[in-house]
Amino acid sequence: MSLKSSLSLIGTKRFTPILAASALGTFNDNMFKNALIIMATFSGLTVADLPSETVVPIAATAFTLPLFLFSAISGQIADRYDRAMLMRRAKFAEIILMLIAAAGFLLNNGWILIFTLFLMGAQSAFYAPSRVSSMPHYLKPEELVAGNALFGAVFFICLLLGQAGGQLLAATPNGPQIVAGLLIVFAIAGFASIVPTPPSPAANPDLKIRWNFIIETGRIIYFATQLPQVLRPLLGMAWFYLFTAGLMTLMPLLVREVMGEGASLVTLFSVLFVIGAATGSLAVGALTKGRDAIIFTVVGGFGLLAINLYIGWQVATWVPTPEPVGAIAFAQDPGNWHLLIAFFASAVFAGLYIVPLQAMAQRRAPIEKRARLLAAGTLLNALGASIGQLGLLALSTFALPIWWVFVFVGVGTGLIAMASMRYVGSPNRPYSPS
The missing domain is CATH 1.20.1250.20 (MFS general substrate transporter like domains)
Structure with a gap:
């Protein structure tokens, strides 16, 4: 596909809603994480009076740990149910999480923010398999590489913008309040973006969900x-x-x-x-x-x-x-x-x-x-x-x-x-x- 053909995917109902929702989610994730790190490093935000050198790796672990815990379960669910429905529910859950995160920023409460970061990791763990596995359904075989290329490019750009936004805003006098508001706005926008997504029928509707994440990971x-x-x-x-x-x-x-x-x-x-x-x-x-x-x-x-x-x-x-x-x-x-x-x-x-x-x-x-x-x-x-x-x-x-x-x-x-x-x-x- 040419660049023009690749970009023609933007604007289609089968591709654009997921791209936009994923982009907004990536921006939110990185703005949240970087704002938390800046506040822990420079603004005295603490968790159990731990030094910032300890809070930062705890924050990183809080986001990645759910990927280990829930990926096996989320993969089963994404095979069992309609993936468009699952993506909509995951993006709606993001609005609730961003409301909790906003409370953490407004209260300058490290415990709330770390807990929310863990929940955000869980939300990502449940969103990702549905999004990735639905691509061959929404895209033609000759469009699959181009679609992933656009997702990759948008991911990197939103990662950079989220990092910059979190780092710069958190360092300003009213930064935490601004970050809190933006997190909610972008979460709502992400949910609104994903709503028009066409159905992506269950691949294995008779699959029995097994909840033992250790066995299922293996x-x-x-x-x-x-x-x-x-x-x-x-x-x-x-x-x-x-x-x-x-x-x-x-x-x-x-x-x-x-x-x-x-x-x-x-x-x-x-x-x-x-x-x-x-x-x-x-x-x-x-x-x-x-x-x-x-x-x-x-x-x-x-x-x-x-x-x-x-x-x-x-x-x-x-x-x-x-x-x-x-x-x-x-x-x-x-x-x-x-x-x-x-x-x-x-x-x-x-x-x-x-x-x-x-x-x-x-x-x-x-x-x-x-x-x-x-x-x-x-x-x-x-x-x-x-x-x-x-x-x-x-x-x-x-x-x-x-x-x-x-x-x-x-x-x-x-x-x-x-x-x-x-x-x-x-x-x-x-x-x-x-």
Whole structure:
């Protein structure tokens, strides 16, 4: 599909309501989380009098823990019931959660905010399988990659806007009150957006829901292992979440300890990553010709290999400036442009890498188990992000210098690209038991 054809999906009743609702939800999630972090770091917001260094990881865990607890159950529900109905209910629940969050911000109550963050993670865990598994129903096979590309681009942009909004507003005198109001407004808008979504009938209406999340988590992982054509793209996506979460966690340490620069440079790198990843995602939508588009994963993987090796070399030989400088001064120095371009290029390749994998998993999962298999993907992504946040930080802190992390990420992604080469040219077809 061309870029024009991809963008033509915007405005259709089968695509736009879900895109808009998901975008507003992503913005809300990130504005909430970042406002909470800023208030904990700079405004004295506490939970049980814990220091901000402890509150921040607690907040991150509160949001990701429900993905481990509820993904298996939510996958069953999304296979059992109409997914459009489930998405509407999840977005209505978001309005209630944002009312609770608003109370937490207005009362400056850390306990309420952490509890709401946990509930938001649960809401996301129940929304995601319905949204992702419904894409092959709403989109034609030749539109699936383009649709996921648009979702990816919008996700990255809304993530950036939500981060910026939460960080900037929370630091102003009336910021918490403004954040509280915006959370409610965007939640209502998200629910209004999802209402027109056409039905997405149950894939397995006779499925018996099993509520033991431990057993069912093992079951959905087992399902995935029995379908390697689905498991492969799921693992490829989990790797993406592992290295992106790890690199974003390491970025402040890289800027402060290795480069000796000011904190605003972290923000600049984050902006470059988001814009680059959105660009890469849109490029896949513009250039794909209706196939699995695995060639873009291969190109993205080898690109990440080359760029990360280059960044690792630059970091290993970096000579800090005598005095820390901010993002503007850093960007104005032509001697730093090569590194900024490299960070941007790595994000573009990351966007190229991830989009085809989501479409492949959606297309290849058998319809009667599709939501559960993609819920397994959500769980693997959360696991990858957790490992990335903790593992790469520990790797750089206790064992290897930071530049080795870039080598590790580049080589790992290059190996995935090499393994993916055998699937280049795969025809655009759904899963078949034969």
